[in-house]
Amino acid sequence: MRPDPGQVLHFSEDPTITTFTPHVAPTSLETEPYVWAVGADRCPDYWFPRACPRAMAWRDPGTTDDDAARILGSGCGDRVHAVEYGWLKAITEVRLYAYRLPVEPFAPIGDPPHAVVATVPVRPLGPPEPVGDLLALHEEAGIQLRVLDRIRPFWDEVISSTLGFSGIRLRNARR
Template sequence: MEKLYHISEDPKIKIFEPRPASYYPEHILRKAVFAISGQLLHNYLLPRDCPRVTFYAGPGTAETDKARFLGNSTAAYIVAVESAWLRDIQQAIIYCYELPADTFSLFDKCAGYYVSQLSVVPISVRPIYNVMEEMLKRNVELRFMPSITGLANAVKQSTLNFSLIRMQHVKKV
């Protein structure tokens, strides 16, 4: 199994305790600890409440959607955020916890989510002082847009693999 991670703004987590899965109450009926795959870790290398539209071409992505959303980008992954979040992103310090994979099971392959119903003690924690630099090391195009709402709606209707994260915090433009 690949390495699994959890990103937090808290540098002192000694144990991750299962919590209610508030975003997936109909799919995850028990409390859970969430982890993200190393492949899609970049989706979480931002301040927690920063809304984002993340997407990439999967095996089932239509050529028209690749052309429309990825264009001439040479990046494998796109993360779009609102321009209003630039200062928060520049000032953020986040912590990347590596978690043991043995109690986790895959929940959502497209989003890279894994869950465990057991408490999890992290293997290690690493501070990230420059989240944009960290993201750009990972074959990611980071897009800043005045609004991401239209993009989110269009991506939902596409054949792309995507994840819409913290969209409840989108600024109304």
């Protein structure tokens, strides 16, 4: 599930949204109200239930071969997502939807950019689309999906490596 040219996506478990209104998320470090979305490159970050903690790593231009082999594995592709066993059932059962939004009101945020944001209300280009089988999406995209007892040790390895990385909802991970 990726956006078409001129679009970005917003993923949600709510299929009833008619307008996305800028707001400050309770867990956000940002203080300005935004509508959040992602481009094609960051869509896989959101192929999960909203509250699911996930640690993601990928090969970047500065990634060393040693770090890639140690964390991604030899011959295992250029990207890995790690989740905990306790979330596997939710990943297979969640009804996730993608909203296609026009790219025009959005601007990149982050350094390097990890999402796009709008400061005005945004109406979807059409009805939400069911995302479908999240495990199949990972497989089709060639993304390893690791299921671990705890993701924090994996996360500690990733953030001290030369790989690109992102962690989402890590506060929900097992201690």
